[in-house]
Amino acid sequence: MMQMAEFMQDYWVGLSATSQDIARLVALLLPAMLVGIAATRRYRPFGMIGAMIWRFRWTNALFVALIAVSVGLGVGLIAQERGLRQGSAHAAAKFDLIVSAPGSEIEMLLAAVFLQPTDAPLIEGETYDRIAHHDNVVLAAPLAYGDSYRAAPVIGTTAGFVEHLSGTLAQGRPFSAHGEAVIGARVDLKLGDSFVPAHGHGDGADHDAHAGHGYTVVGRMARSGSPWDRAILVPVEAVWEVHGLASGHAPGHEEDIGPPFDPAYFPGTPAVLVRATALWANYALHSEFTTERTMAFFPGAVLARLHSLLGDVRQAMSVMAMLTQLLVTAGVLTGLVIVTRLYARRLALMRALGAPARFVFAVVWGYAAILIGIGSAIGVTIGFAATRIISAIVTARTDIDVHASLDWPEFHLVAGFVSLTLLLALLPAFAALRRPVIADLRT
Amino acid sequence: MGLPLAISDLQVHGDDRRPILRIEALEIPSGCRLGIRGPSGAGKSTLLMALAGLAPASSGTIFWGDTDLSQMSEAERARFRRRHVGMIFQDFLLFEELTALANASLAAAYADADRRKQIREGAAAMLDHLGLGAHASRSVASFSGGERQRVAIARALAADPPVLLADEPTASLDRASADRLIDDLAALAAQKGTTLVVVSHDPAMYARMDRVVGIVDGRLVE
Ligand SMILES: Nc1ncnc2c1ncn2[C@@H]1O[C@H](COP(=O)(O)OP(=O)(O)OP(=O)(O)O)[C@@H](O)[C@H]1O
Ligand SMILES: [Mg+2]
Numbered sequence: 001m002m003q004m005a006e007f008m009q010d011y012w013v014g015l016s017a018t019s020q021d022i023a024r025l026v027a028l029l030l031p032a033m034l035v036g037i038a039a040t041r042r043y044r045p046f047g048m049i050g051a052m053i054w055r056f057r058w059t060n061a062l063f064v065a066l067i068a069v070s071v072g073l074g075v076g077l078i079a080q081e082r083g084l085r086q087g088s089a090h091a092a093a094k095f096d097l098i099v100s101a102p103g104s105e106i107e108m109l110l111a112a113v114f115l116q117p118t119d120a121p122l123i124e125g126e127t128y129d130r131i132a133h134h135d136n137v138v139l140a141a142p143l144a145y146g147d148s149y150r151a152a153p154v155i156g157t158t159a160g161f162v163e164h165l166s167g168t169l170a171q172g173r174p175f176s177a178h179g180e181a182v183i184g185a186r187v188d189l190k191l192g193d194s195f196v197p198a199h200g201h202g203d204g205a206d207h208d209a210h211a212g213h214g215y216t217v218v219g220r221m222a223r224s225g226s227p228w229d230r231a232i233l234v235p236v237e238a239v240w241e242v243h244g245l246a247s248g249h250a251p252g253h254e255e256d257i258g259p260p261f262d263p264a265y266f267p268g269t270p271a272v273l274v275r276a277t278a279l280w281a282n283y284a285l286h287s288e289f290t291t292e293r294t295m296a297f298f299p300g301a302v303l304a305r306l307h308s309l310l311g312d313v314r315q316a317m318s319v320m321a322m323l324t325q326l327l328v329t330a331g332v333l334t335g336l337v338i339v340t341r342l343y344a345r346r347l348a349l350m351r352a353l354g355a356p357a358r359f360v361f362a363v364v365w366g367y368a369a370i371l372i373g374i375g376s377a378i379g380v381t382i383g384f385a386a387t388r389i390i391s392a393i394v395t396a397r398t399d400i401d402v403h404a405s406l407d408w409p410e411f412h413l414v415a416g417f418v419s420l421t422l423l424l425a426l427l428p429a430f431a432a433l434r435r436p437v438i439a440d441l442r443t
Numbered sequence: 444m445g446l447p448l449a450i451s452d453l454q455v456h457g458d459d460r461r462p463i464l465r466i467e468a469l470e471i472p473s474g475c476r477l478g479i480r481g482p483s484g485a486g487k488s489t490l491l492m493a494l495a496g497l498a499p500a501s502s503g504t505i506f507w508g509d510t511d512l513s514q515m516s517e518a519e520r521a522r523f524r525r526r527h528v529g530m531i532f533q534d535f536l537l538f539e540e541l542t543a544l545a546n547a548s549l550a551a552a553y554a555d556a557d558r559r560k561q562i563r564e565g566a567a568a569m570l571d572h573l574g575l576g577a578h579a580s581r582s583v584a585s586f587s588g589g590e591r592q593r594v595a596i597a598r599a600l601a602a603d604p605p606v607l608l609a610d611e612p613t614a615s616l617d618r619a620s621a622d623r624l625i626d627d628l629a630a631l632a633a634q635k636g637t638t639l640v641v642v643s644h645d646p647a648m649y650a651r652m653d654r655v656v657g658i659v660d661g662r663l664v665e
Contacts, residue, residue: 044552044559051540349536350549352497353598354524357517359553438492441532 021408028415032422036369039362039429048350048363049370056339063332064375070328071379071417072386074321075410079387081314082409084394085307087402088114091226094165095299097274097282099123099131102295109302112143112271114400115153115227117201120145125266127294131274132259134288136281139164140259142269144239147197148205152187154197154215154232156239158258161273165221165228172219177257178238181215184231185223186399193217197232197242213242225401240267329421336368337428347432348440357433364432368425376418380410445473445638446508446527446605448494453503455486455493463489464661466503471654473508473605474636476629478643478652486661487642491608494640495528496520507606525554529599529637531609535591537583537598543570543590544579547597558602566601573597573627589620593627600631607632609641613648625651 015023053060092113100108101121110116132140141161147154159174162182172191175182183189196214198205215234223229235257237247245267247254253262274296276282282298289296340347347360387404394402448471455464464486471477481487492498493505496512497520505512507527512520524530537546547566551559570579573593578586583594592612599607609628613621629651632639641648649655657664 042556047541047545047552048538051538054540345536346538349532350553351521352495352524353530353550354521354526354528355550355553356521356525438497441536 024412025415028412028419032419039365043359043362045359045362045366049366052343052367059339060371063335063371066328066332067372067375068378068382070325071376071414072382073324074413075380075383076386077314077317077321078410078413079383079404079406080390081310083387083391083402083404085310087400088303091400092299092303095273097285097296097298098271099274099289099294099296100271105297105302108271109299113299115231120270122268122270123294124268125263128266128269128272129263131272136277136285137274138277139275141273142236143271143273144236144269147199148201149195149197149232152230152232154234156234156236158236162233167222169219170222174219175235178235179215180218181232181234182219182221183217184221184229186229187232189217191217210242227399230399325417333424333428337431340364340428340432344435344440345443348437351437352441361429361433365425365429369422372418372421376414380414444605444636447473448638449506451504453505454501455489455498456501462661466663469663473638476632476639476653478641478649478655479658480655481658485658487658488610490658491610491642495524495530495608527605529604529607531595531599531612533611533614535595537591537594539584542580543575543583543594546583546594547601549598550602562602565603566597569597569600588616592616592624596627605638607637607639611642613643613645621645622647
């Protein structure tokens, strides 16, 4: 016995994820399928079922709608949460490690990765220099926020970061001088366009502060599915310069752009994106730059914490969706009992004519099964459609690519729901069999 | 071919344990056409239900040929009806949502696989015979009372049963439809040798029967 269990365990673990998912789905549907086969075997109840569905078509349509909405709710919830989780993780994928001044990791994450405006304190030149010259660091890009052009945040950084973010550009080339800019894939400008950024963001932006410090677009990045698609990247030196700060380079080299920077003339940066030589080195850097004066964090890890929070919210909402489903199930089953009563005379007729009890059972149960099946199928469609619409809205609002997809968890949920309700539908089916034939014939 | 009927010492009680039916002896040969008359509430329908094995006998025996219904389980009685009994009711009891043919071949839905085809063909032939062949694929919702009752006859005879039980089959028909139905019923029964038991208030029906018995207060009177 023990050996058998062990063998099964080993066997299960050895299966591929897809096989496991399929096995789960089948296991969830199996009880209902077995009941269905046992009930309908050797009979042709579908004509009667069709007659029953047609006879109470409006009531049945209502049942199907109720089932569809409650299933759609559950499916939509799971699919939406996964879409948000995957979309935000994808948007943060290029941001291995961020070093900033101490503060809130979540706030820094929102500012540095998702480009939400903040007033972050700066880290100064010496610290930056230590990061930039660390043996294990491949890329240390300063990220200077604060300006904007129309809705697009203007971010000062290095050409190395542009390359890191976009790989090869979709159009043009990286910036190589103070007055040049590279735009995100969805910024409403063309190569060769010139613009003057405003100081600040949105309604509070000061449009005249940077008069005379215009940029010309020289390149466009490939689409990344993140808020960076709406961003404009310019040399960090240019941002410092328009704000009347040092240029980052020693006198006589003011026109240089990009690293190395001179710590003595480095005005400070709110965040540095760090790429390490290897994965393990990230952890070493993380602990090395977690100090009194600097904070290092993995955006992926912070996001994972947010996601688990999102998961908790989903769980809470799932409980509510489940309760809705239970209520709907109870309501629909009650409705089925009533409809079956309304049909009692026909069922009695069939039995009077000699139909076996199992046939009448198959008609009632099959009727319930078809309503539940259709309702669930429509529910999956509704849930998926709702997820697509919501995802499109979220994508439009946040520029985080949220993909609507259907995956195993939804199918498992629906399979569980279908199986459970089909087993519960045995009750009205058995109830129909217990009714007195002669009395029902007379009604 | 029909089946002979032999009832002895049959008693049927109601749910309230009141005796509804008490028949010492009734025998009819195979292929006999038996009419049953009697006042309302006398127990005519109850007798018919007992003959179909639907109203369980509290004592006595009902033999159709060698088969004693009183000794059978509910499932066995259903099986007996399926194989041997056709039934017609006063108010037709058709499936409004289905076509005439689907109604007439209802039994094919639960019959054994080897009989399905025979039932469907029997139903179609019967509709033809009753003059409804052209309307076989029409929904019965639009049928007249007489047409409906003829569909009910087709349903009862589709599987070519040896026994046909009819409970006031002409009660909701006008005179002309009733006469036509009586002709059809009597002719079909005679042609196939079906044992026919008809409960009716209609003297025209009695005239076409081989024998007519009365029931008063649950007891047989000739
Ligand atoms: N299950 C039952 N429990 C108690 N009484 C019953 C039951 N079934 C029938 N009865 C009673 O038995 C009597 C005979 O009923 P039945 O339906 O056989 O009459 P009938 O001769 O067919 O009358 P009608 O001509 O009006 O159709 C009636 O008084 C009826 O109320
Ligand atoms: Mg009666």
